[in-house]
Each structure stands twice: as C-alpha cells, then as structure tokens.
Amino acid sequence: MFANSKRPIRWGMVGGGRGSQIGTIHRNAALRDSVFELVAGAFDINPERGRAFGADLRLDPDRVYPDYKTMLEAESARSDGIEAVSVATPNNTHHEITKLALEHGIHVVCEKPLCFTVREAEELQSLSRSKNLVVGVTYGYAGHQLIEQARAMVRNGDLGEIRVVNLAFAHGFHSDAVEEKNPATKWRVDPEFAGPSYVLGDVGTHPLYLAEAILPHMKIKRLMCVRQSFVKSRAPLEDNAITLMEYDNGAIANVWSSAINAGSMHGQKVRIVGSKASIEWWDEQPNQLRYEVQGESVRILERGMGYLYPEALVDDRIGGGHPEGLFEAWANLYRRFAFKMTGDHGLAPDGIEDLIFPDVDAGLEGVRWVENCVRSADAGGVWVDYWKT
Ligand code: NAD
Structure with a gap:
C-alpha cells in the first residue's frame, strides 16, 4: 500500500x-x-x-x-x-x-x-x-495507528475536557543487577554513557511523547519528581522514578518510569481521562484501545476496523484481526519520516498530510523533561517551573 x-x-x-x-x-x-x-x-x-x-x-x-x-x-x-x-x-x-x-x-x-x-x-x-x-x-510506539485514533478522538471532543493523564513505562527486566553480566545494560547505568538519568530517559520519555502526540494542545506548566536506585550500585542513576505534572489547562498527570517493576514485561500504558469519557492503551495488547464512556459499557476499539477515524486507518497494512505491534508502529514512523524528508505524496494520501511523528522538538522535549525531573528529584522532590531550566 x-x-x-x-x-x-x-x-x-x-x-x-x-x-x-x-x-x-x-x-x-x-x-x-x-x-x-x-x-x-x-x-x-x-x-x-x-x-x-x-x-x-x-x-x-x-x-x-x-x-x-x-x-x-x-x-x-x-x-x-x-x-x-x-x-x-x-x-x-x-x-x-x-x-x-x-x-x-x-x-x-x-x-x-x-x-x-x-x-x-x-x-x-x-x-x-x-x-x-x-x-x-x-x-x-508513537507510530501505532491506535495512537492516531486516540489523537483524533481527543481532537474531535469524544472525551470532553481532559482532566487526568496516567502514563507508565515500567518493566521488570532490571529488578536485579543484570548489568554485571550484560554490556548493553552496563552502559545504561553509567552516567558517562547514559547521561543524567537512566529510566527517565530510557523509558519515561516514550509515554511522555505519546501524551504529546495525543494531547498536542496541552503544555506542561510545572513538574515534581522523585527517583530511586533500588539496585544501589546504579546510583546516582535511578532505576525507578515517579513524576507529577501540571498542565496549562489545569489537567494533572503522573508518569511511572521503571526498570524494577518485577514481573512486568513492558508496562507501557497511557490512560487519558476526560470529562465525558476515558481511553486507555497498553503496548502489550496494542490492537485494542479501551473507550469508556461514563455510564455506558466499555467499548474496545480494534485496530484496522472501518469505524476508526481515517487518520488511524491510513496506517493499516494488514487489516483487522491479525496481530500487529512494534514493527508496524516503527514502520509507520519511518514512512512518516520519509514523507517529511521528500514531500513525496505517494507516502501520504491526499488530505492526510498532517501525520505527526516525533521530530527534533519532541527530542528536545524529552531532554527538557528529564532535566526538570532530575532537578526536582535531586532537590528533594519539589515542584519546579517546567520552563526555567
Ligand atoms: P547496544 O549496546 O545493544 O548496541 C549499540 C551498537 O552501537 C553496537 O553495535 C555498538 O558496536 C555500536 N556503537 C557504539 N558506539 C559506536 C560508534 N561510535 N560508532 C558506530 N557504532 C557504535 O545498544 P542498544 O540497546 O541497541 O541501544 C542503542 C540506542 O538505542 C540507545 O540510545 C538506546 O537508548 C536506544 N534504544 C531505543 C529503543 C526504542 O524503543 N526506541 C529501544 C532500545 C534502545
């Protein structure tokens, strides 16, 4: 296609x-x-x-x-x-x-x-x-078509006014000091190679960008973060962190970034709560988007089905029902990168040119967020103004 x-x-x-x-x-x-x-x-x-x-x-x-x-x-x-x-x-x-x-x-x-x-x-x-x-x-995962669906639902007012944003990327693979035997983990817990944070930058920035993609009208105003090194040898880098964020429209968010969530395979989840309804997406079951309207029974929106918004269906390669996930999402991102690099309309059907992808602004935002989280956590978990770095 x-x-x-x-x-x-x-x-x-x-x-x-x-x-x-x-x-x-x-x-x-x-x-x-x-x-x-x-x-x-x-x-x-x-x-x-x-x-x-x-x-x-x-x-x-x-x-x-x-x-x-x-x-x-x-x-x-x-x-x-x-x-x-x-x-x-x-x-x-x-x-x-x-x-x-x-x-x-x-x-x-x-x-x-x-x-x-x-x-x-x-x-x-x-x-x-x-x-x-x-x-x-x-x-x-930002390339997943149900993230496009979530973005379109928010834009079309299906959820009402956004109030609460629950974000997590919390896996359990580094519950103990696996870095002692694994070189790919070793550099991740060394500040010289990993930078000022471990899990905030390594996993927390993923759902942070999902929230940016789904809620482009909302900007973070201030945040507060605490971070821990449950495996002590990882200090000063954290293997677990919790961040609270206030948005400029009054909404509140929390982000759980972790590599010590024992038993969890991946644990990347986003739940958006509005005044009328909520949506929830979990990357381990990526074909389903939960749509919960207050007072009604839960609806499960399935990837690839005709009832999705057109922005979401553009990304479909294999039709509904078949399993799909990481590779499809990444391939969608690469196609969007290519469209932006070339402007080639073979890559984006007419009328759907506004396909979003994590660009340099998103990269900067992830870095800004980590810098603020580290500043807040290292000052004892205090509120910090998001724009005064
Ligand atoms: P890794 O340690 O498994 O592999 C790193 C590779 O880079 C190795 O092949 C190594 O030889 C090569 N390399 C290192 N320095 C180089 C240099 N100067 N020039 C050329 N090659 C060099 O690491 P990884 O887990 O694949 O992670 C790589 C990057 O991908 C990291 O920034 C990590 O945060 C990121 N990552 C992203 C995701 C995601 O979902 N987007 C997932 C995993 C890793």
Whole structure:
C-alpha cells in the first residue's frame, strides 16, 4: 500500500551492529515499505566487526566505513551519497553524530534520548530548522495507528475536557543487577554513557511523547519528581522514578518510569481521562484501545476496523484481526519520516498530510523533561517551573 513512493531514500546507519538491541528494528522498519534503501553504514564501535556485518547485509564494501566521521565525509562527497542516516548508538554519542550529519546536509533519525542537555537539543533544533532537514526521534510506539485514533478522538471532543493523564513505562527486566553480566545494560547505568538519568530517559520519555502526540494542545506548566536506585550500585542513576505534572489547562498527570517493576514485561500504558469519557492503551495488547464512556459499557476499539477515524486507518497494512505491534508502529514512523524528508505524496494520501511523528522538538522535549525531573528529584522532590531550566 505504501510502496508507491517515487524512489527509496538512500540511507545509512551508525551503530545498530550485530547483536545490538535496536539495530534490527530500525532496519525492519525502514525497509518494510521500500521507502528507504540501506546503502552505507558504520555499524560498530569495532571497525572489523562493522565491516563483517556490512558484508552480511550485502552492502558494497566501499560503503561500509570504520567510523561515522569517515562515512559522513565520504558519502556527502558522492553524487549518489546517503540522504538520511539513523543513529543507533549509546546515548553519549547522539549529539555529536546528529550534529555532524546535519552539518553535512543529511537528514537524521536519532535514537532517544536525543542528547543530554536542553542546550544541546536546542542547538540540534536550530540546525535542523536552518538547514531544513528532518530530525526524527524513535519513540517507536508513537507510530501505532491506535495512537492516531486516540489523537483524533481527543481532537474531535469524544472525551470532553481532559482532566487526568496516567502514563507508565515500567518493566521488570532490571529488578536485579543484570548489568554485571550484560554490556548493553552496563552502559545504561553509567552516567558517562547514559547521561543524567537512566529510566527517565530510557523509558519515561516514550509515554511522555505519546501524551504529546495525543494531547498536542496541552503544555506542561510545572513538574515534581522523585527517583530511586533500588539496585544501589546504579546510583546516582535511578532505576525507578515517579513524576507529577501540571498542565496549562489545569489537567494533572503522573508518569511511572521503571526498570524494577518485577514481573512486568513492558508496562507501557497511557490512560487519558476526560470529562465525558476515558481511553486507555497498553503496548502489550496494542490492537485494542479501551473507550469508556461514563455510564455506558466499555467499548474496545480494534485496530484496522472501518469505524476508526481515517487518520488511524491510513496506517493499516494488514487489516483487522491479525496481530500487529512494534514493527508496524516503527514502520509507520519511518514512512512518516520519509514523507517529511521528500514531500513525496505517494507516502501520504491526499488530505492526510498532517501525520505527526516525533521530530527534533519532541527530542528536545524529552531532554527538557528529564532535566526538570532530575532537578526536582535531586532537590528533594519539589515542584519546579517546567520552563526555567
Ligand atoms: P547496544 O549496546 O545493544 O548496541 C549499540 C551498537 O552501537 C553496537 O553495535 C555498538 O558496536 C555500536 N556503537 C557504539 N558506539 C559506536 C560508534 N561510535 N560508532 C558506530 N557504532 C557504535 O545498544 P542498544 O540497546 O541497541 O541501544 C542503542 C540506542 O538505542 C540507545 O540510545 C538506546 O537508548 C536506544 N534504544 C531505543 C529503543 C526504542 O524503543 N526506541 C529501544 C532500545 C534502545
């Protein structure tokens, strides 16, 4: 359905090498609709491993590079060089790679968190604007069609006035010190690589963006956060945090960010409570959106069904009933990134051009939120003005 774009975008990757957690997901999402074509990469911190991995991906060996600086230099000098690059490396490298790619005139899809400080994020935002280049951020579940449905329901007043927002991303996989044996977890609890937070940036920013996508008219006014390191060796980084937020329309929200929610598989949930009705979505059962109208029996809205709003149905590849989830959502995001990069109307049907995706502003917002949460928590869990960082 979506493979009718004019031609694929020439695309490269930094990181996401063999054995990485997220590299395969980027490739599956970007390549799914033939909207991107992988032509180059600097896949690994170890150049030899990176080269071998590029060969396995059947890439031209001349375009598998030992490091990202060499890749950006060489590719921007070619007439058929990459037009977009995805950054799937540990957090401490995101800012410098994204900045350099933008300076070379290349669109970027960057992993979250976009960078470590609001100042760095604002720099990327202004570079992206002045160069007219897209920076997409992979809050992957934001591509799910039922998130579009939730956004359309709020916009059309189906819930009434929004009062309460319940957000959580609370899994249990790091209930004990798994980092002692797992390198992919080890860097996540080291401030040098992970930045000023662990779970706030690693998981909390995902539902934060879902709320931004569903409730674009609401802005955070102030927040209060407490954070804990239940596995003591992780201090000063937290493995659990609770944030309270007040919005400018009087609504209140809480966000539970956690890696120690023992027994929980993923635990990303969003519940929006309005004056007339509530909706609830859980990423472990992504095909269903609960719609609860006060005084009526619960309705379960199923993905892919004709009664959804058109904005949601645009994202459907496989029809109702079949299971769908992470890859579909990520592929929708990559298609939206591509539409924004090219303006190619084969990628967005007429009348539905306003498809949202996490862009550089969303990346900046995640960084701002983490900075505020850390400031609040480290001052003893006090209210802080959201805009005075
Ligand atoms: P990982 O440790 O499993 O893999 C990192 C990969 O990057 C490895 O292949 C490593 O060799 C490579 N690498 C490291 N430094 C590099 C450099 N300078 N140049 C080239 N390659 C380099 O990490 P991961 O779990 O895949 O996480 C990577 C990023 O993705 C992190 O920022 C993480 O927060 C993010 N992530 C996002 C999601 C999501 O849902 N969006 C999920 C998991 C991870």
